[in-house]
Amino acid sequence: MRKYIFCVIFLFSIFAYSFINIYSNKDKLKAEIKECISLIEKEEVGSAINSFDEYAKSSLYKKMSFIEMYGFFQKLLYKNEINNFEYVKDKDGFLHFTEFYKGIENDYDKYARQVRRLAENAKNPNCKTIFVNPLGLYIENITRINDGYNPAKYDKEQDEFLFNLYENNVKVLDTRKTILEKNKNKEELFYKTDHHWTTQAEFYAFCDIVDYLNENFDANLDSDYYFRDINNYNLKLYKNSFIGSLARKAGIIYSGKDDYLFIEPKEQGKFSYFAHIKDNVEISRSGSFKDAFIVEKFLKDPDTYTEAKHMAYIGEISPYEVLKNEGNSSGPKVLFIRDSYLSASMCFLANLCSEIHSIWPLSENLNFDIEEFVEENDFDYIIVEAYPGNFNEEFFSFYKEAK
Amino acid sequence: MLFSSIVFLFYFLPIVLIVYFLLSFSRFLQNSWLLIVSLIFYAWGEPKNIVIMIGSILFNSVFGLLIEKNRKRKDICKLFLIIAIVLNVSILFVYKYLNFFIENINISQGKEILPILKLSLPIGISFFTFQALSYVIDVYKGKTKAEKNIFKVGLYISFFPQLIAGPIVQYNDIAEQLGNRKVTFRKLSIGCCRFVAGLAKKIILANSMAGLAENIFSWSSIGTHSYVVPSSLAWIGAIAYAFQIYFDFSAYSDMAIGLGLMFGFKFKENFNFPYVSKSISEFWRRWHISLTDWFKEYVYFPLGGSRVKNKDHLARNLLIVWVLTGLWHGAEWTFLVWGVWNFVFILFEKFTKFHLKLEKIPIFSHLYVVFVFVIGWVIFRANDLYQAGLMIMNMFMLNKNGFYSNMVPIILKEYAFIFLMCFVFATPITRKTNEYLMYKKIDGKNSVVYTVFYPVVMMMLFAISVSYLATGSYNPFIYFNF
Numbered sequence: 007m008r009k010y011i012f013c014v015i016f017l018f019s020i021f022a023y024s025f026i027n028i029y030s031n032k033d034k035l036k037a038e039i040k041e042c043i044s045l046i047e048k049e050e051v052g053s054a055i056n057s058f059d060e061y062a063k064s065s066l067y068k069k070m071s072f073i074e075m076y077g078f079f080q081k082l083l084y085k086n087e088i089n090n091f092e093y094v095k096d097k098d099g100f101l102h103f104t105e106f107y108k109g110i111e112n113d114y115d116k117y118a119r120q121v122r123r124l125a126e127n128a129k130n131p132n133c134k135t136i137f138v139n140p141l142g143l144y145i146e147n148i149t150r151i152n153d154g155y156n157p158a159k160y161d162k163e164q165d166e167f168l169f170n171l172y173e174n175n176v177k178v179l180d181t182r183k184t185i186l187e188k189n190k191n192k193e194e195l196f197y198k199t200d201h202h203w204t205t206q207a208e209f210y211a212f213c214d215i216v217d218y219l220n221e222n223f224d225a226n227l228d229s230d231y232y233f234r235d236i237n238n239y240n241l242k243l244y245k246n247s248f249i250g251s252l253a254r255k256a257g258i259i260y261s262g263k264d265d266y267l268f269i270e271p272k273e274q275g276k277f278s279y280f281a282h283i284k285d286n287v288e289i290s291r292s293g294s295f296k297d298a299f300i301v302e303k304f305l306k307d308p309d310t311y312t313e314a315k316h317m318a319y320i321g322e323i324s325p326y327e328v329l330k331n332e333g334n335s336s337g338p339k340v341l342f343i344r345d346s347y348l349s350a351s352m353c354f355l356a357n358l359c360s361e362i363h364s365i366w367p368l369s370e371n372l373n374f375d376i377e378e379f380v381e382e383n384d385f386d387y388i389i390v391e392a393y394p395g396n397f398n399e400e401f402f403s404f405y406k407e408a409k
Numbered sequence: 410m411l412f413s414s415i416v417f418l419f420y421f422l423p424i425v426l427i428v429y430f431l432l433s434f435s436r437f438l439q440n441s442w443l444l445i446v447s448l449i450f451y452a453w454g455e456p457k458n459i460v461i462m463i464g465s466i467l468f469n470s471v472f473g474l475l476i477e478k479n480r481k482r483k484d485i486c487k488l489f490l491i492i493a494i495v496l497n498v499s500i501l502f503v504y505k506y507l508n509f510f511i512e513n514i515n516i517s518q519g520k521e522i523l524p525i526l527k528l529s530l531p532i533g534i535s536f537f538t539f540q541a542l543s544y545v546i547d548v549y550k551g552k553t554k555a556e557k558n559i560f561k562v563g564l565y566i567s568f569f570p571q572l573i574a575g576p577i578v579q580y581n582d583i584a585e586q587l588g589n590r591k592v593t594f595r596k597l598s599i600g601c602c603r604f605v606a607g608l609a610k611k612i613i614l615a616n617s618m619a620g621l622a623e624n625i626f627s628w629s630s631i632g633t634h635s636y637v638v639p640s641s642l643a644w645i646g647a648i649a650y651a652f653q654i655y656f657d658f659s660a661y662s663d664m665a666i667g668l669g670l671m672f673g674f675k676f677k678e679n680f681n682f683p684y685v686s687k688s689i690s691e692f693w694r695r696w697h698i699s700l701t702d703w704f705k706e707y708v709y710f711p712l713g714g715s716r717v718k719n720k721d722h723l724a725r726n727l728l729i730v731w732v733l734t735g736l737w738h739g740a741e742w743t744f745l746v747w748g749v750w751n752f753v754f755i756l757f758e759k760f761t762k763f764h765l766k767l768e769k770i771p772i773f774s775h776l777y778v779v780f781v782f783v784i785g786w787v788i789f790r791a792n793d794l795y796q797a798g799l800m801i802m803n804m805f806m807l808n809k810n811g812f813y814s815n816m817v818p819i820i821l822k823e824y825a826f827i828f829l830m831c832f833v834f835a836t837p838i839t840r841k842t843n844e845y846l847m848y849k850k851i852d853g854k855n856s857v858v859y860t861v862f863y864p865v866v867m868m869m870l871f872a873i874s875v876s877y878l879a880t881g882s883y884n885p886f887i888y889f890n891f
Contacts, residue, residue: 012864013598016605024423051456062415072879079873083826089882090620107628107636154819255880
């Protein structure tokens, strides 16, 4: 009897769910079938099958409910690792990537020389280059996790790279020290479900960059200390408002939601923002700080599972971006060569600059040569930032040879 | 296509089942439908290899008929059988073994004498070739008549539930069912239960163990100069792989048997709790039973089996069977050595009967069997003999690698439940519990609670399995390449 009951429930479930799954995605399914047919006509049957497999996985009806169920099951099992140690959770609930074996030997001296060549070849002979070394999610003596979980630790790689930068006379701002001097509370520096900095940490990084440029290059930025004073900003806390990329495989039940602190200057100023995303896809916005730099949809009603709130500052990183301060034409012109860190810091820094240009070397859609760009544009400062996971040939794609 | 995939569960299976039951008025149409969907199922993995499958169906059908037609002319009959065997084995050899031979010839000569051919291994080629061989040999032996309807031969060779991972069905076991089978609600129900139990075993147990084994074997393969794998960690990896291969393969057999039942077919069991065996001979009577039976029927018995004049012949027959069994799994020296490893222990048991003495103290006989199969699986799993040696040396602290790893307590803590379930489901405990609960009577009635509890638990297992698939968690399948 028990098997008969199960059989009826099971068959009803798979028929009903399959029907709903197909019906709820009918438009997507039609498009996918069209795509598959066109691939088959090109005699790419294998690609058509792979494409349909991917479609089936990604468009599963109520997929996130299943992910939540998975997370709930992992929680029931009292697990601190997810998907075969792809991620681990520390004692304070922060999710970390893991790393068991570093198979890649990076040539840090070569990368350091490449960074040095940026200033050497810049159009402006007085252009200064600094490397901003980001504070990583695993913080020695602060992160609490049992031995054996192997969260990704990058201090050794960072130290080796910084050593080579010093050897090549490249100035370095090591935010591992500077940010922790300001605040050692990890919950205020990192999200539990994402490896990016909180807005607060981004603000600290902005202050550190300004301090560093002033101390080392007499930049004389923010001389009245107005923009480095948090009291001159409006703060808004969004409680339990999003999950970051690290939690997308385990869901909210397992990882919990993160709070989000939004910071915007009280003095809104006048700015413009431009981003080249890919061929024929560009974005421009202008107006106040909020109008130009803040993508409201990430603040107001983001998809909890796919759109992290921290993308509110200029949205997802683009291959090439320009932040202009229309009210400060005499300010310095800065180039950032970076990864997905420093988005908010750049926005804060825009208050003190005339123009900030940002290049994301890892993008396939970057449609110009970085070397030519550096040689043709008159920058006062070039700021390079790379998370250690991006210490690779793809990021350091510029000045591989001396000119 | 994998059974443990979204496409199979929510597109392929419901459509196949609905159309199959709508065609209930005609067995011919039902079989034709199953043949068509089986070919689609096969083509989903590697579309261009569908030609090999169709070719295999065609020429085996033709040779079956030729043998049948010439039954009275024994020489011609034998000639057709030999041609059919040569053709089947040649296809298997070319796609599976030729490059292995070329590689080894080149290595032995120290230069590239012959170029490596760009051939992709057709999925499940060893399974469907053995089924095709079974068909022509059974027809030759007169165990069954040649099938005039090519669709039935096609369905026998390509039937999707057992196409890519068995069980290897012998033709005479299924010939009757192809044309005359009953699809009952009882069969359908048992089939659904079996399928879901297999799916859960595969996704929750086998895949979890697969991740562990994959990590530890890959760390071991880095080499001790760069990455030390302490003994305790190496043992965890080896045991995890032993569980992975058992739950992966037996789960696939469960799903295949379950799917077969849904369509009215009854396949023989392929596993019978091999890890509780008290000898290696017993292990192989419980592990991949359909392959063992196939070799017994078509190789071991024709060679004389155990009823031979002297022990030399017995040893020779066993060696042939075990070398072939090893090579059936793949064209690598590791598989050959693994086959010989099993042969050595089986021969030793046959000659000395020492396992009978061990059986008096069951713990010793179990430890002996576990030791032999765990080491055997390490050889089987390794990419080459060097890696196998490295891993085994790690297990026995012969690489100056020490014993303790700080990862072991973490792994044991994180995988405590999964390991516990692996131990439980690798033994007949659940079957016995199930039987106990099923027949336990309270006040003269079967337990109502269990009747309700069972479907709920099974549906939960199904939902959890789908949740693993939805996250895109690690989902390998070992026997795909065999």
